[in-house]
Amino acid sequence: xxxxxxxxxxxxxxxxxxxxxxxxxxxxxxxxxxxxxxxxxxxxxxxxxxxxxxxxxxxxxxxxxxxxxxxxxxxxxxxxxxxxxxxxxxxxxxxxxxxxxxxxxxxxxxxxx
Amino acid sequence: xxxxxxxxxxxxxxxxxxxxxxxxxxxxxxxxxxxxxxxxxxxxxxxxxxxxxxxxxxxxxxxxxxxxxxxxxxxxxxxxxxxxxxxxxxxxxxxxxxxxxxxxxxxxxxxx
Numbered sequence: 001x002x003x004x005x006x007x008x009x010x011x012x013x014x015x016x017x018x019x020x021x022x023x024x025x026x027x028x029x030x031x032x033x034x035x036x037x038x039x040x041x042x043x044x045x046x047x048x049x050x051x052x053x054x055x056x057x058x059x060x061x062x063x064x065x066x067x068x069x070x071x072x073x074x075x076x077x078x079x080x081x082x083x084x085x086x087x088x089x090x091x092x093x094x095x096x097x098x099x100x101x102x103x104x105x106x107x108x109x110x111x112x113x
Numbered sequence: 114x115x116x117x118x119x120x121x122x123x124x125x126x127x128x129x130x131x132x133x134x135x136x137x138x139x140x141x142x143x144x145x146x147x148x149x150x151x152x153x154x155x156x157x158x159x160x161x162x163x164x165x166x167x168x169x170x171x172x173x174x175x176x177x178x179x180x181x182x183x184x185x186x187x188x189x190x191x192x193x194x195x196x197x198x199x200x201x202x203x204x205x206x207x208x209x210x211x212x213x214x215x216x217x218x219x220x221x222x223x224x225x
Contacts, residue, residue, distance in 0.1 A: 002155065033212070043156070043201065043215035058212050090155050101146075102213065104155030 003027065006091050006105035014113055018079040021108045025072055025093030031055070032074040033094070033102060034066055038087040049074055050097045081112045116140075117204055117216035125222040126192055134187045134219045136202035143205045145178055145185045146213070150199040192223045 003026035013019055025032050034046040036059075045058035049068035060066075063081075068074045078085060088109050092102040117138045126132055136145070144163045148156035160169050162178035162185065169176045173196075175188040185202055202216040 002157070004155070035215075042217055043203075045212035045214070048212065056212050092155070101158060101161055103158065104148075106153070106155050 002103040002105065004091060004093050004103050004105035006089075006108050008108060009106065010109050010111075012111045012113060013081060015081055015083060017081050017112075018077065019081065019110065021076040021078070021089055021091075021110075023074045023076070023091030023093075023105060025074070025091075026103055029093035029095050029103070030072065031094045031097060031102075032068055032072070033092040034060075034074070034076050035090040035092065035104075036087050037090060037107070041087075043090070046076070055097060078110070083112050086110055086112045117202055117214055119200075119202060119216040119219045121219060122217065123220050123222075125224065128193060128223055128225050129191050132189050132192055132221070134189075134200055134221070135184070136186070136216050137184045138204060138214075139183065140204065140214075141182050142214075143182075145182070145205070146203045147176055147185070147187055148201040148203065150201060150218075151197075156201055189221075192221075194223045194225050197221055197223050 005024040007022045030051045033048045035043050037043045046060040047066050048056040052068050063079050066076045088107045090104050090107045092104045094102045120135045146161045147159045150156040160176045165180045165182045167178045173190045177186050200219045203213040
């Protein structure tokens with residue numbers, strides 16, 4: 001158990017809908033990272049928050065957004081969903097700003113039908 | 114986007130055999146990490162290497178960071194079925210960005 005909690009574990013939704021994925025980092029960790037893992041793209045970095053502020057952006061679509069709340073949990077919002085958004089979405093956390101040792105949650109499997 | 118190529122992509126071996134997985138890039142990384150991911154789970158960090166030429170051992174696993182910090186290898190001695198999984202290398206960007214660039218992955222199957 002990495003100490004990172006993601007909910008829900010599975011999510012099935014229709015195209016065009018909006019979903020929110022939630023992540024609670026390990027106790028004491030200030031950084032939260034979101035990754036998307038699909039069969040053809042591998043693990044892709046989406047976005048990082050550190051202590052409530054956006055710190056780095058990767059290949060995140062404009063339809064996607066995220067935030068980190070004062071209690072350090074984070075949410076990833078995916079809107080106008082398309083079939084191609086079906087993937088595993090992972091959250092990772094680390095103590096510091098730099099991603100030197102990240103601990104991953106179990107992921108949310110999103111299926112868009 | 115930094116690209117990390119892993120080879121081989123798939124590897125199926127008998128229990129007790131040795132194997133090496135390679136992770137190569139044309140980019141320099143400030144550090145490199147190796148993860149193992151099992152089905153339905155998130156990647157689990159195995160090791161972080163920071164210094165060029167660094168070698169770290171974790172029981173039967175030996176990790177090496179290339180001298181130029183562009184490549185790395187993972188060697189497993191006397192593989193066991195419990196070693197089965199997806200092995201991912203990930204490089205930390207040297208430019209100051211905070212994202213990890215993940216490799217393409219090596220799916221290892223150890224047959225009893």
